[in-house]
Amino acid sequence: MTAADLSIPEAAARLRDGRLTSVALTEAHLTRIAERDGAYHAFLHVAAESAQAAAAEADAAFSRGEDLGPLQGIPVAIKDLFDTADMPTTYGSDLHAGRVPTGDAEVVRRLRTAGAVLLGKLETYEFAMVGPVFDRAFPPAANPWDTSRATGGSSSGSAAAVAGGLVRTTIGSDTGGSVRSPAAYCGAVGLKPTYGRIPTRGAFPLSPSLDHVGLVSASVAEAAITFDAIADGAYATTRLGTSLDGLTIGYARDWFAGDPETLPALLDAIDGAASLLSLLGARIEEVTLPDAADFEAVGAVIIHAEAFEIHRRQLAASGAHYSRKVFQNIASGLCLTPDDLAHARQAAARLRTRLDRTVFSRVDAILTATTLTPAIPFADFAGEAARWTPMRTIAFNVTGHPALSVPCGFADGLPLGLQLVGKTGDEATVCQIGHAYEMASDFSASKPPRP
Known part of the structure; x- marks a missing residue:
């Protein structure tokens, strides 16, 4: 074990009592990246020099008695969808190779203000679209549990870096499940906050x-600590470690149990999680959600219509620089009209209202699946057509509710994840439940084999 294996609270305590410096902590992470990332391909750019300078400044601030909060001196890595003024930002696309922005994304600015040490930029599916693809200059990130398997996306490098022990916390983006599904596939924790809770300024839009x-x-x-440092009005850490007594969790079992793609081991794992949460004091009540297919249809129209408008001119001018599957996926939005998009947005509002009135009026949170299977082999993504993986994530992008993916078991040695969904703005309850489950189980403590 090295300093790179310390949790953020452990490292923060040592930074403050003098047992550890940020320079030493940062060097431990840089060493770990050098040792392991050749197998994972999680980092597109390692900012060793600027990270060491930021770490030295964090140590100097501590010596002056300045404390900017729990992320001061802590290494963090950023998905390559967010602008960083001192390192390349390419949006995972060869089209933007070598691009260095003139300013920081808002979330990056907030991390710097919190005293975090930015280690570098992480692999992403191209423009946060489909993947993995193999006709780019940089290879796709690999799953640390089995490097012949994908991580899921689009925050692929974020999940690989955390699961592989390269860094403890990362920034990603989530438009249809892009932090939650990679987290589930890689045995990490993925938090999608309430819509708008963390500003997207300076992130390339999907x-x-x-x-x-x-x-x-x-x-x-660690997800809650990071969230509180960068979100508007955030208090996700306030109920960590408190009892679940008095909470009602709606178990949306039928929402995934009847799907033919649901792995039996996943159903067993989430049934077991429901039982454990009951033993921890929560009341478990089965609930019925609107059909998953309704959310997926609405989300697909919105994504394809909006993505096509964003890329329309660039696709016409530089389409040859896009990977083929991404080009095809974006171009599919050509057939959608403004009326199609307007109707989909109206349907999204109706689904959100229905969920609030019929489910969240009775329960404090929802328990369901994140993905229906473990990680899929890279070989399954060969060929011309995009390969969609079975998930239950886009519904909460459509409604904007906060959602958390937490490891809940294994199938054939590969991680599985459950999903907890909260009321609008209530990340604190979602993290309270997820933390209680994590502490009472040992799945999050399991580590992949060394590369």
Whole structure:
């Protein structure tokens, strides 16, 4: 074990009592990246020099008695969808190779203000679209549990970096499940906050109606700490470690149990999680959600219509620089009309209202699946057509409710994840439940084999 294996609370305590410096902590993470990332391809750019300078400044601030909060001196890594003024930002696309922005995305600015040490930029599916693809200059990030398998996307490098022990917390984005599904596939924690809770300024948009800034972290507590440092009016850490007595969790079992793609081991794992949460004091009540297909249809129209408008001119001018599957996926929005988009947005509002009135009026949170299977082999993504993986994530981009993916078991040695969904603005309850489950189980403590 090295300093790179310390949790954020452990490292923060040592930074403050003098047992550890940020320079030493940062060097431990840089060493870990050098040792392991050749197998994972999580980092597109490692900012060693600027990270060491930021770490030295964090140490100097501590010595002056300045404390900017729990992320001061803590290494963090950023998905390559967010502008960073001192390192390349390419949006995962060869089209923007070598691009260095003139300013920081808002979330990056907030991390710097919090005293975090930015280690570098993480692999993403191209423009946060489909993947993995193999006709780009940089290879797709690999799943640390089995490097012949994908991580899920689009926050692929974020999940690989956390699961592989390269960094404890990362910034990603989530438009249809892009932090939650990679977290589930890689055995990490993924938090998609309430829509708009973390500003998206300075992130390349995929679908502004559904885009969320999210996190992939090594634990629920570390996700909550990171969230509180960068979100508007955030208090996700306030109920960590408190009892679940008095909470009602709606178990949306039928929402995934009857799907033919649901792995039996996943159903067993989430049934077991419901039982454990009951033993921890929560009341479990089965609930019925609107059909998953309704959310998926609405989300697909919004994403394809909005993404096509964003890329229309660039696609016409530089389409040859897009990977083929991404080009095809964006171009599919050509057939959608403004009326189609307007109707889909109206349907999204109706689904959100229905969920609030019929489910969240009775329960404090929802328990369901994140993905229906473990990670899929890279070989399954060969060929011309995009390969869609079975998930239950886009519904909460459509409605904007906060959602958290937490490891809940294994199938054939590969991680599985459950999903907890909260009321609008209530990340605190979602993290309270997720943390209680994490502490009472041992799945988050399991680590992949060394590369």
